[in-house]
Amino acid sequence: MIALWQHLLPRFAATDSRRLQLASFVSVFDRFTMPPMLIAIAHDLHVPLTQIVGAASIYFLIYGLMQPIWGMLSNRIGLAATIRWCTLAGSLAALAAVWANDVTTLTISRAIAGGFFSASFPAALIYVGETSTPKRRHRExxxxxxxxxxxxxxxxxxxxxxxxxxxxxxxxxxxxxxxIASSFYLAHLKELPRTSFRAPIVTPLVTVLRSRAVQKLLLLALLDGAAILGALTFIPAALESAGHNAAVASGITATYGFSVLAGARMVGKLSNRIARAHFILAGSVSGALACLLLSTSTRLPVAVVACFLLGLAWASMHSSLQTWATEVLPEQRPIAVSFFAGTLFAGSALASALGGPLAQHHQFGALFLRGTGLLLVLGIAGTLTRKKWESRNFSATDLK
Structure with missing residues (x-):
């Protein structure tokens, strides 16, 4: 796979848009590496599953908490420089986890990796927000x-x-x-104008946190991360507890990613014709149905359908919330976007921590049923909040 990566990289990373996609790919690849390993690591290190879930939760938490910090620093350091050097540093921390022989070493190395990898995606979102027109932003x-x-x-x-x-x-x-291989190609990403280190930080931060629109969006992001990413974290463990090996469990879970891939293309084509509020509602219904299915059965056909529905939920609902984060406070976009991303992954960490004891006792039905409730609440609140915000901030022409 590494040889194939070295062959494809020079062709793929030929434009800034592709380089941003590459950085996002590497960051998220590391983020989803650990969930299929949870049971195997616990068995190999001779510790309870809750301890390994705890280590993963700390990774997710650091991944979330560092994003607002990188959001405030990246425009000062340089968006391109932040993406490039943090990708390299995160990769070296991931390499350190290879030699972990106890939970403490594993937790520390993964926490450091999460801290650095967390910079890439919000920086990529900010980059898109600064360089694309409102009409093209959702597609980008x-x-x-x-x-x-x-x-x-x-x-x-x-x-x-x-x-x-x-x-x-x-x-x-x-x-x-x-x-490590990707970081060399990210060196060609065009740098945007930097903000002076003397520019105030506290005033923009207070402006963002006092905004009622931002507060509501962050609450939606917290629910989004807890419901979808939280559910996704435990699907491989649920399938393994039902008797399937790690390869089968992870292969079924990967259906989610391919569903997002197909759903994202569909959403991109429809984004100029359908209101964001409708995408949020459709995504929440799809996600709630997925979690409801998983709460009743972990048979492979059911799991495939559920993962497919979760992918459609992410492509439809999350992309709409994410685009909203780039629009909600344009003058403070870097901070608003990074807080959105941070809250999203904080929700994921919270769900992982709270779900750990249920997973330890194989109570996955109750775990996924909670996700069903969260997604229904998210769908109703998100749809109504988005419609109200659109009516105040966009004309009918802008929404087309």
Whole structure:
């Protein structure tokens, strides 16, 4: 796979848009490497599953908490420089996890990797927000979502297969190798004008956090991360607890990524004709149905359908919320976008931490039923809030 990566990189990373997709791919590939390994790592290190879920939760939490910090720093350091150097540093931390022989070492190395990899995606979103027109912005962000979907599918499938056939450490090694190779091509990403280090930080931060529109969007992002990413974290473990090996469980879960890939293309084509509020509602219904199916059965056909529906939910609902984050406060876009991304992954970390005890006792039905409720609440609140915001901020012409 690494040889194929070296062959494809020079052709793929030929434009800034492609380079942003590459950075997002590498970051998300590492983010989804660990869930298929949870049971194998716990068995290999001779510790309860809750401890390994805890290590993953800390990764997710750091991945989320660091995003607002990178959002404030990236315009000062330089968006391109932030993406390039953080990708390299995160890859080296991922490499350190290969030699972890205890939970503490694993947790620290993964936390450092999450801290650095967390810079790439919000920086890519800010970059798109600064360089694209409002009419093209949703499509550009959908392209980033395509890279994210591909990374999710491949990371889940490949790391699960490596765990089943050669060992979980190879998954971290592969993530590190891809990141190190990619960082060289990210050096060609065009740098945007930097903000002076003397520019105020506190005033823009207060402006963002005091905005009622931003507060509502961050609450929606928290629910989004807890419901969809939280569910996705536990699907491989649920399938393994039902008797399937890691390769099969991760292969089924990878259906989610391919569904996002197909859904993102569809959303991109329809984005200029359908209101964002309708995408949010449709996505929440799809996600709620997926979690409801998983709460009743973990048979393989049911899991395939559920993962497919979760992917459609992410492509439809999350891309709409994400685009909203680039629009809600244009004058403070870097901070608003990074707080959105940070809250999203904080929701994922919270769901992982709260779901750990249920997973330890194989109570996956109750776990996924919670996700059903969260998605229904998210759909209703998100649709109504988006419609109200559109009526105040866009004319009928702008929404087309």
């Amino acid at each position: 962000i959908t392209d980033l979502m395509t890279a994210v979907a591909l990374a999710t599918a491949l990371s889940t499938a490949v790391s699960g297969s490596l765990t089943a056939f050669v060992g979980w450490r190879w998954g971290f090694a592969l993530s590190a190798a891809l990141g």
